Amino acid sequence: MSTKVEFKNVTKKYKMYTRQIDKIKDLFTSKESGDFHYALSDVSFSVESGEIVGIIGLNGSGKSTMSNLISGVTMPNEGDVYVNGTASLIAISAGLNGQLTGLENIELKGLMMGLSKKQIQEITPKVIEFAEVGKFINQPVKNYSSGMRSRLGFAISINIDPDVLVIDEALSVGDPTFTQKCLDKMNEFKENGKTIFFISHSLGQVKSFCTKAIWVHYGKIKDYGDVLPVTAQYQKFLADYQKMTPEERIKFKAEQLKENNHGLLMTNDVKTKKGFFDIFKK
Numbered sequence: 001m002s003t004k005v006e007f008k009n010v011t012k013k014y015k016m017y018t019r020q021i022d023k024i025k026d027l028f029t030s031k032e033s034g035d036f037h038y039a040l041s042d043v044s045f046s047v048e049s050g051e052i053v054g055i056i057g058l059n060g061s062g063k064s065t066m067s068n069l070i071s072g073v074t075m076p077n078e079g080d081v082y083v084n085g086t087a088s089l090i091a092i093s094a095g096l097n098g099q100l101t102g103l104e105n106i107e108l109k110g111l112m113m114g115l116s117k118k119q120i121q122e123i124t125p126k127v128i129e130f131a132e133v134g135k136f137i138n139q140p141v142k143n144y145s146s147g148m149r150s151r152l153g154f155a156i157s158i159n160i161d162p163d164v165l166v167i168d169e170a171l172s173v174g175d176p177t178f179t180q181k182c183l184d185k186m187n188e189f190k191e192n193g194k195t196i197f198f199i200s201h202s203l204g205q206v207k208s209f210c211t212k213a214i215w216v217h218y219g220k221i222k223d224y225g226d227v228l229p230v231t232a233q234y235q236k237f238l239a240d241y242q243k244m245t246p247e248e249r250i251k252f253k254a255e256q257l258k259e260n261n262h263g264l265l266m267t268n269d270v271k272t273k274k275g276f277f278d279i280f281k282k
């Protein structure tokens, strides 16, 4: 076995602007006026080839940031991301150009992944068949439903046959038949000794499909190792977390954010932002 993917002290941060004018000012000057918002901070891990790694964690914890870094969609601000070979991302909202037709997207993604025109021609019928989008293949992808987009994205990535496949929540929008078809394809991929990262809120799927799991918690790795012990720890945490009152959750999140230097406005379910910031400032 050899190292396929490695993160060395990786930090990904975003600028936060409260006023649009500050963003515009920064574009014209070398000064930076907004606060930084840490999506991942000082994250290190390595994955051997042939592993199927589930990435789990609460909303906003940094899972998609991790998947975007692995697949090269985004770059780290600090540290190094090392991928031995090609990586392809399958995500609901990424990877496809809405203005282009399905066919054009197959060509574009194929070219981006280094395929020749001939190779693209060879995979095109297989992609169309697998994606089950019918005549929509000649329509702009912006007219597709989320399920259709996910199916096309999955079909393209799997047929491009990358060394590392990154699947970010893409199965959550498909119907059960298509999900099963994807899982079968992923198993084939797994049997060929390829490496897969599987981001999912379905712990059942992670447990049955993955060999390892990374639990991302407010921009840091809380646990990484064999899938069953890591998911068991996470489930234990979730059970306690779900028992908290909304106020307790806000307080808990604020404490974790402070401890991990994670993003400020990251919570989707914090309704009382004033209260949230009061706690954060303490």
Ligand SMILES: Nc1ncnc2c1ncn2[C@@H]1O[C@H](COP(=O)(O)OP(=O)(O)OP(=O)(O)O)[C@@H](O)[C@H]1O
Pocket (backbone or CB within 6 Å): 014, 015, 037, 038, 039, 057, 058, 059, 060, 061, 062, 063, 064, 065, 066, 263, 265, 266, 267
């Ligand atoms: N382009 C961006 N600009 C600013 N902040 C961002 C950007 N992308 C992600 N973030 C922030 O980084 C943090 C991590 O986001 P990320 O999408 O990686 O989390 P996640 O675990 O995938 O969440 P979810 O389960 O809700 O999809 C969040 O606070 C998010 O708001």
